[in-house]
Amino acid sequence: MFHNEWLSTMLSEFTASALLVVAGFLIGRYRERRRLKGRDLHEYDFFPYIATPEKFAEFSLKDFRLGVHFLLRGHDARAARQLIFIGEQNNVRALLGADDVRAYEKLYAKFHGDSIQDDSREFLDNYRNIARLIGRTFPHMGIEVLIHDLSNPSKSITTIEGGEVTGRSLEMGTTTLLVDLMRRVNLNQDKLNYELQIGARRFKCTTIPILRKDYGVVGALCINIDVNYIDDYVLASAEHTAEFFRLYSRIDMHIEENILSKDEYRLAQAGRRHFRAAAPAG
Numbered sequence: 631m632f633h634n635e636w637l638s639t640m641l642s643e644f645t646a647s648a649l650l651v652v653a654g655f656l657i658g659r660y661r662e663r664r665r666l667k668g669r670d671l672h673e674y675d676f677f678p679y680i681a682t683p684e685k686f687a688e689f690s691l692k693d694f695r696l697g698v699h700f701l702l703r704g705h706d707a708r709a710a711r712q713l714i715f716i717g718e719q720n721n722v723r724a725l726l727g728a729d730d731v732r733a734y735e736k737l738y739a740k741f742h743g744d745s746i747q748d749d750s751r752e753f754l755d756n757y758r759n760i761a762r763l764i765g766r767t768f769p770h771m772g773i774e775v776l777i778h779d780l781s782n783p784s785k786s787i788t789t790i791e792g793g794e795v796t797g798r799s800l801e802m803g804t805t806t807l808l809v810d811l812m813r814r815v816n817l818n819q820d821k822l823n824y825e826l827q828i829g830a831r832r833f834k835c836t837t838i839p840i841l842r843k844d845y846g847v848v849g850a851l852c853i854n855i856d857v858n859y860i861d862d863y864v865l866a867s868a869e870h871t872a873e874f875f876r877l878y879s880r881i882d883m884h885i886e887e888n889i890l891s892k893d894e895y896r897l898a899q900a901g902r903r904h905f906r907a908a909a910p911a912g
Contacts, residue, residue, distance in 0.1 A: 765791020
């Protein structure tokens with residue numbers, strides 16, 4: 631009986647110890663994942679962009695410096711790598727004082743800064759191609775399509791088609807609309823079909839965030855339509871309206887390809903000309 635009690639006690643203690651080890655391991659893994667995940671940089675007060683009176687985002691060296699020293703003392707890899715990403719785009723080594731450069735170099739080494747910039751341009755390449763092709767689908771129609779690279783809001787435009795609509799060009803900066811976008815993503819709010827009125831100008835806009843794991847919002851695809859151009863110019867005369875729709879329907883090549891459902895394909899073969907047309911008799 632004594633042997634059985636001893637064995638039972640040992641098994642109980644072993645089981646309890648094993649459970650504690652497993653629990654400790656799982657808690658450690660959870661804490662490690664949280665440490666690596668961290669917070670997005672814009673959730674901190676030292677997010678290094680401020681709004682100018684003209685509502686443009688301007689790099690803040692003061693806030694960047696505060697971020698370097700704060701994150702160097704902690705373990706928020708996500709925010710630290712985002713800060714490094716912005717720092718490299720803004721050439722901060724030439725802007726910071728000697729002591730702050732040394733602190734930045736420590737942060738850069740601690741969070742493996744060399745790996746951050748390597749694929750940044752490649753990551754956005756496909757998005758730039760998407761914007762280029764969408765923009766060229768609607769040429770000279772008062773429609774602007776562009777890509778913002780939010781790693782460097784002061785020179786964020788990396789692709790733009792239809793730039794005559796707003797007068798912007800490559801390497802121009804973003805407004806606070808895109809700083810606002812990063813906050814809206816956290817609230818699951820889409821920026822779809824919103825209106826902008828700037829002086830006498832009026833636009834219909836959609837801004838689509840570009841997300842990247844461990845960096846949050848790194849860019850945006852934007853579509854801006856000049857509403858006054860449509861109202862005041864296109865619709866002002868039959869000639870202008872006809873020219874607008876000639877551009878709308880313009881083609882550059884002909885390809886044999888089916889994009890219709892089976893039912894629509896059958897109706898098209900029977901003579902149906904568009905999606906609102908009545909089905910052919912018989």
